[in-house]
């Protein structure tokens with residue numbers, strides 16, 4: 001194991017995945033240390049959300065291994081759940097709980113106890129939800145629901161943040177605030193794994209960018225030719241492979257055409 005891996009909180013080691021017979025990811029290696037952010041980018045269907053689910057132990061990889069804090073990741077392990085905060089499930093909320101009640105539920109479940117009220121109040125203000133604290137989700141805009149989901153992740157203790165397109169449905173100001181918040185988390189030693197379609201978000205927050213690129217049938221494992229635009233859903237097996245992209249200049253989608261390192265460590 002490398003020194004990098006020794007210090008890493010999250011390690012993806014040769015991770016591959018398939019749905020049925022269809023390969024989606026192959027040989028993905030990356031690691032994230034405390035205070036670092038790895039951004040996943042790539043076309044629709046390239047496997048970003050799948051890799052996030054593998055990273056938190058929601059699904060098991062078909063090959064390779066995911067380790068969190070030195071042990072195979074297991075979402076069912078309460079100790080692991082206590083340290084990993086996620087925003088991955090679109091629309092995961094209760095219709096009959098107010099915004100404040102959602103945040104209180106998460107805060108109390110994660111042991112905030114007497115501090116929960118104050119922390120939740122701060123979080124509501126930070127996410128511009130103060131005026132909607134006592135509103136049910138059904139009366140929120142889609143951007144406000146996203147803000148609530150982010151606030152619910154931030155309100156609880158965490159060492160690793162895993163975010164699937166956290167920018168979605170946010171306006172420009174909210175996106176800028178999200179970037180600031182993520183940078184603060186990094187400064188506090190939180191590790192971040194996120195999938196995004198926004199070059200500005202990845203460029204501002206990520207230490208490394210892993211671009212997942214589907215390629216045509218018959219080229220499993222990547223042959224270094226870059227794979228073009230990765231095709232559409234009918235183009236091939238949908239296997240993704242990582243392409244190097246180091247910050248601060250995220251590679252534009254399809255901006256490939258050079259040898260492809262198999263990891264972003």
Ligand SMILES: Nc1ncnc2c1ncn2[C@@H]1O[C@H](COP(=O)(O)OP(=O)(O)OP(=O)(O)O)[C@@H](O)[C@H]1O
Nearest residue numbers: 019024042043044045046047048049050051195238
């Ligand atoms: N539960 C599933 N069962 C079968 N196939 C799936 C499943 N989830 C995802 N896929 C397929 O796996 C591939 C990768 O999907 P994934 O959602 O990981 O991509 P993504 O990069 O997150 O896409 P997007 O940018 O659109 O969110 C897609 O071809 C998708 O159809």
